[in-house]
Amino acid sequence: PVFVKRAKTARDNNRDLGLCRVLLAELERHQDAWPFLTPVSQKSVPGYRKVIKKPMDFSTIREKLVNSQYQNLETFIIDVNLVYDNCEKFNEDNSEIGRAGHNMRKFFEKRWTELLKQ
Numbered sequence: 001p002v003f004v005k006r007a008k009t010a011r012d013n014n015r016d017l018g019l020c021r022v023l024l025a026e027l028e029r030h031q032d033a034w035p036f037l038t039p040v041s042q043k044s045v046p047g048y049r050k051v052i053k054k055p056m057d058f059s060t061i062r063e064k065l066v067n068s069q070y071q072n073l074e075t076f077i078i079d080v081n082l083v084y085d086n087c088e089k090f091n092e093d094n095s096e097i098g099r100a101g102h103n104m105r106k107f108f109e110k111r112w113t114e115l116l117k118q
């Protein structure tokens with residue numbers, strides 16, 4: 001028959017690339033995304049590179065996505081969470097950037113669980 005059932009494994013990652021595109025577009029246009037849109041420059045933030053061993057930002061994630069460097073949703077989520085973990089490590093919770101990081105993490109958690117449940 002035309003639609004022979006494929007052996008169902010853990011999860012179907014054929015839709016992952018589309019999900020990553022949708023999620024990243026939403027992160028980039030979020031009003032609290034401003035601290036995370038571009039790499040933190042050593043010039044504007046002295047000492048950042050000393051403290052944060054694996055810098056990550058939305059433009060770098062966009063670059064990796066465009067260059068097919070994410071195998072699946074999991075590796076994409078690892079990089080997005082790196083943005084928020086770096087933010088928590090370097091910034092006080094009660095600061096402009098610290099709060100933006102918490103807001104962005106909350107928004108991301110909500111959106112990818114919604115999109116995966118669909």
Ligand SMILES: Cc1ncccc1N[C@@H](C)c1ccc2c(c1)OCCO2
Nearest residue numbers: 035036038039040044045087090097
């Ligand atoms: C995510 C993050 N964590 C710690 C420090 C900075 C940043 N973001 C950079 C873009 C940034 C955000 C705000 C800035 C700035 C740089 O340079 C000085 C003026 O205000």
